[in-house]
Amino acid sequence: MEYEAVIGLEVHAQLLTDSKAFCSCTTRFGAEPNTNTCPICLGMPGVLPVLNRKALEFTVRMAIACNCTIRETSRFARKNYYYPDLPKNYQISQYELPVAEHGWVDVETVSGEVRRIGLTRIHMEEDAGKLIHDENRPVSYVDLNRTGVPLIEIVSEPDIKSPEEAAAYLRTLRSMLVYLEICDGNMEEGSFRCDANVSIRPKGETVLGVKTEVKNMNSFRNVQRALQYEIERQTAMLKDGERIVQETRLFDPSTGATASMRSKEQAHDYRYFPDPDLLPLRVDPALVERIRAELPELPAQKKERFIQQFGIPPYDAGVLTASKPMAEYFEQTVKLHPNPKAVSNWIMTELMRELKGADESDISTCPVSPTQLADLLKLMDSGTISGKIAKTVFEEMYSTGKDPGKIIEEKGLVQVSDTSEILSLVQTVLDDNAGELEKFLAGKTKIRGFFVGQVMKISKGKANPALVNQVLDEELRRRGSK
Numbered sequence: 001m002e003y004e005a006v007i008g009l010e011v012h013a014q015l016l017t018d019s020k021a022f023c024s025c026t027t028r029f030g031a032e033p034n035t036n037t038c039p040i041c042l043g044m045p046g047v048l049p050v051l052n053r054k055a056l057e058f059t060v061r062m063a064i065a066c067n068c069t070i071r072e073t074s075r076f077a078r079k080n081y082y083y084p085d086l087p088k089n090y091q092i093s094q095y096e097l098p099v100a101e102h103g104w105v106d107v108e109t110v111s112g113e114v115r116r117i118g119l120t121r122i123h124m125e126e127d128a129g130k131l132i133h134d135e136n137r138p139v140s141y142v143d144l145n146r147t148g149v150p151l152i153e154i155v156s157e158p159d160i161k162s163p164e165e166a167a168a169y170l171r172t173l174r175s176m177l178v179y180l181e182i183c184d185g186n187m188e189e190g191s192f193r194c195d196a197n198v199s200i201r202p203k204g205e206t207v208l209g210v211k212t213e214v215k216n217m218n219s220f221r222n223v224q225r226a227l228q229y230e231i232e233r234q235t236a237m238l239k240d241g242e243r244i245v246q247e248t249r250l251f252d253p254s255t256g257a258t259a260s261m262r263s264k265e266q267a268h269d270y271r272y273f274p275d276p277d278l279l280p281l282r283v284d285p286a287l288v289e290r291i292r293a294e295l296p297e298l299p300a301q302k303k304e305r306f307i308q309q310f311g312i313p314p315y316d317a318g319v320l321t322a323s324k325p326m327a328e329y330f331e332q333t334v335k336l337h338p339n340p341k342a343v344s345n346w347i348m349t350e351l352m353r354e355l356k357g358a359d360e361s362d363i364s365t366c367p368v369s370p371t372q373l374a375d376l377l378k379l380m381d382s383g384t385i386s387g388k389i390a391k392t393v394f395e396e397m398y399s400t401g402k403d404p405g406k407i408i409e410e411k412g413l414v415q416v417s418d419t420s421e422i423l424s425l426v427q428t429v430l431d432d433n434a435g436e437l438e439k440f441l442a443g444k445t446k447i448r449g450f451f452v453g454q455v456m457k458i459s460k461g462k463a464n465p466a467l468v469n470q471v472l473d474e475e476l477r478r479r480g481s482k
Helices: 052-064 163-179 220-239 285-294 301-311 313-318 324-336 340-355 370-382 387-400 405-413 419-432 435-440 445-458 465-480
Strands: 005-015 076-082 090-093 100-108 114-126 128-131 141-143 150-156 192-202 212-217 247-252 257-263
Touching: 005 100, 005 220, 005 370, 052 100, 052 114, 052 163, 052 285, 076 445, 100 128, 128 301, 128 340, 141 257, 163 220, 163 301, 163 324, 192 220, 192 465, 212 257, 220 247, 220 257, 285 340, 301 313, 301 324, 313 324, 313 340, 324 340, 324 370, 340 370, 340 387, 370 387, 387 405, 419 435, 419 465, 435 445, 435 465, 445 465
Parallel strands: 212 247
Antiparallel strands: 005 150, 005 192, 076 090, 100 114, 114 150, 128 141, 192 212, 247 257
16 A cells, blocks of 8 residues: 655744843843743743733734734633743643634745645744753753743644655745744754654545654754654554554654654643733734835745846756845845856855855855955956866955955966967977877867866966967867878
8 A cells, every 4th residue: 555644844933032922031042041031931920921022023924924814813822731941830822813824835845846835823932941961960951041932833734745845845934034034043053943743644545644743853854854764654554554653752863763752742731721911912904014015025036036137047046045145145246247147156056065064044154255256257257267266266265265366366376368378388288299189180089178188287277268279279270281
């Protein structure tokens, strides 16, 4: 029997507010443990939470971008559970009446197909604290700095069909959040997190199978690995006649496997009820329209504009607009050197190769500015340096931050474009390789490339390639006519 996967994702995105969801404590990451706290986020008796207005506006911004219906009235609920990192023994969240519902996101898969993934809801909630497990002793430490940090939870419909599609969906959401400037998308710091609900069923069936929830996936690659493992595990169980249990499982990146964590809770296990300390939340339609009017150009819109305005291929446009800093870097460079395809090629090859291992989506710390890259391309176009030398110069620019002109001057890399000088080089190569010249004149024309290579070698790459080819052809014809 052939099976198919059914995947739904729950994404938690930390909002880029200066203060927490219901108090004035800072949301700054990396502070000493338990220093960014106060009686409100610690749940002391008699304190009252007050909603962060900026958190609401950021939530509405994402809801509009995701084509959601925004409720005029929603409300907060208490999600009750007991865990060491939850000082109040409940989490302020939303349950029956979320801020936004019934949206969708268009996702371009690896194959180029565009899939529309439905969204069940986007709701606001506060984060819990963090447990830090001692590697040397059987104890855990509690850091409550993150307690009360504002989150939105984006819940998809079970519309995702494969691990690859799940990763593409997450990349799309992360890109949107960063473009909207409401989340930094940092998965390592926990500001963009994902839990996955996955089940399988016989192909062609419409009834959903028993699902498991997978946690602890801190990269797009690990999301794919975890889902692939879980799909294979469930498929093998069904084929062996075993029963799948609804449970929460943890992914172990070192083994690539998932392991059972606990039985999966149902909604009633959390005993949701309206938070008596927070009034129903009313979202003014005028606020929604103001935010709608202020929305920036989103990744999909920018990609289409790049294709139309700059005439670059869809693939190039997709890579360049995947992150806002990269798209801005491209546009700034094109303004200074209006050859979009050349700029695109250099960013996607030379620049991204240097960025590899760092965060390729954020080039704000890149030592090569758009002005410097444009200057390098101008020097190459003018014939001052060859394309090969330009790559060497770029590597030096990236490692030192120096301007291309200064590097070329210091290293004496100006391209040789003097016809008489190149003729001298060509004649030297032909004289030193008389046997190969004889073979060429006898009809073995593929040897021509050898001559070009030798000229470039003795000129240390500084000879103008176009002029080398022109002068070489003329000299070969002259010698062949003798």
